[in-house]
Amino acid sequence: MKTIKAEHHNIATVLSFALIPLSGFATDVYLPSLPAMATSLHVNNAAIQLSLLVFMVSAGISQLFVGSLLDSFGRYRLSNLALLAFALSNFVTALYPDIYVLYGMRIIQGVTVALIVVAKRAYFMDTFSGEKLKHYTSLFSIIWATAPIVAPFIGGYLQASFGWESNFWFMGGFTLLILLLTLIYGGESIKQLHAFEVKAIVNVYGSMLKTKDYSLSLMIIGLNYGMLMVFGMASPFIIEHVYHASPVITGYSALMSGVALMTGGIISKAIIAKPLIKKITVAIGLQLAVALIMIACSTVYLGLYVMMGFVILLHLIAGFIFNNMFSYSLGRFSRNAGIVSGLTGGGLYVITSFFSYGTVSILAVKSQVLLGMAYLVLVLMSVWMFAWFRKASVHIVKEESVVKAAA
Template sequence: MKQQSLKFLHVSTLLAFILIPLGGLTTDIYIPSLPSMAQGLGVSMRSVQVTLLLFMISSGISQLFIGSILDSFGRYRINVAALITFSIASFVIATIPNIQVIYAMRIVQGITVSLIIVGKRAFFVDMYRGEQLKHYTSLFSIVWATAPIVAPFIGGYLETHFGWRSNFYLLGSLTALVLFFELRYTGETLQTSRAFKRADIAEVYRMMLGTRDFTLGLLIIGFSYSLLVVYGMVSPFIIEKKYGLSPLVSGYSSLASGIALMSGGIISKILINKPLLFKIVPATVILLLLVAGMVLTTAYTENIWILVGFTLPLHVISGFVFNNVYAYCLQRFTQSAGTASGLTGGGIYVISSVVGYGLINLFNIRSAHSFAYINLIIALLMAAAVAVFVNVKKVKQ
């Protein structure tokens, strides 16, 4: 097995950071194309939204179990196989415009993305310790936020000039390029493998999920990410269908959303040494106030500026809370880095996709006002999780 060389550690670290946003890139790049994709495939709006849901559910569920596989069999060979499969699936979606085939390939992409990003998050725990590890994990959500910043802007441009299929051609080409550098510069980083024994693995999962602050942390980051998921799913239809604006405007709005998310992560990084509760409690209160203001304002008037004007500060707060609690969960069980990484990443996707898609189907979202009510429900759920998390942490102290 090819072993990780310290000589190329910095290159491997850069490649890991490039691949961590792959999940977001795979969803956000074609968000501006959702309306035209539905039209081109001859299916409903809800049918193309399912392509997002299938990816998130398959990625989330597989991440819950993939960590133990990576802790037993290593990272490198699994990562290489996943990159090859993901690239092929992207080209299949682009060349076979059939909704059923796309559904199947999105599930394949969800599973392979899980293998890639869980392994890359575990890479940092494998190779770094102490303050270095804390520094890198605090950068995760900032780096991850590059996808919602860059992807919709690129996707909107590609949609306008080349059509929705070009998004998937680009995904396939980019992962093939990264694969070349992975083969050249990276290797196995797992130092000590765990025997793949189902009883032992089940005990590790029981221990982690039985740790209340960890499971509450998963709920908090899942709810915070739900705010972005819902916006990504419904904003193109509000902006393009209700307001009559172009896919480029959808792309720009998602670009602004991504910048807001990253800004929250950067603020979190600046305040890295402040106590966790000192940061997330005031942030949750501000989130509730913003959502309440959005509900009241959109009851009387709405337009693109009101929609984006409330969404951006909401996503700043979301990114801030996400970054703090995400880093906390990843560092909670360093002795089982792959499993903890998988549970954390999988929990985000499962919770956010179930909450987001469930609320979208429960409410007929065709305006900023109905969208505001969805945000209010998510904010209340998140506030309840934060309140219990605070009590658990105070008892532990």
């Protein structure tokens, strides 16, 4: 079994961080191309948006199970095979432009991304502990936020210069490069393999999901990331069809959205020591206020700049909430790193895909006002879930009271 050489640990860590945002990259890179893809493949908007849902559901469901495989058979070989399959599926998508080929390849990409991302998250839990692990896990959502910043920015220019197929050629080539570097500098990180016992694994999943504060934190994470996905699915059509802007502008808009998400994560990390319940209460209250103001203003003031102003504020707050709750979820259980990583990431994707696609479809989001309504629906559900989370997290309230008293 190939292990990571001591002198290669820093490079292996950088490569692992580089793959953390792969799931977002695989979706966000072709967001500016959605209208062009719908035209090229002769399908309606909903059919092309469905390719996003297919990917997220397959990635989410896969993450629920791949964690146990990675704990039992190791991270290195499985993630390398997944990188190769992911690259090839992107090449097939570019070579055979057909909606059903797209759906099939997106399923393969979802499954392989699940293996890759869960393995790389588990690498940190295998390698680090204590405050250093907490430091790295708090960086996950910040690193993850590079995808909605960089990917649509690149995708907008690729679409404008070479067409939508170039997005998939780019993703396949990038993945092969990372695979080559991983083969040179990477290795197995797990120290002890766990026996693959289905009953025991099911029991672990069951005990985690029965922990109310953990399950509710997953719902809050999913709803907040769902805001980003709602914007990703609806904004290309609003920007390019309603405001008659180019795919490059769609890319820039998504870039600003991603910067806002990352900024929220950075602010979250800066005040990581502050009481969790208090800061999330304030953040959700602000989120609700901004969503209501967006709807009110959108009945009078319409325009790309107005819309993006509210989007940036909402996504900044969503990034703040996401980072806090994601770190909380990953730190809730210390054993079976692969399983908790997979369950957290998988649960997030399933919840996000269900609520984001459902909201966009039911409200038929094709305007600034309806986008505001979609945000409000997700925020209200987040408020409800957080109210239950507070009740289920009595131990956090007690700990924060002790810390406050000691201070």
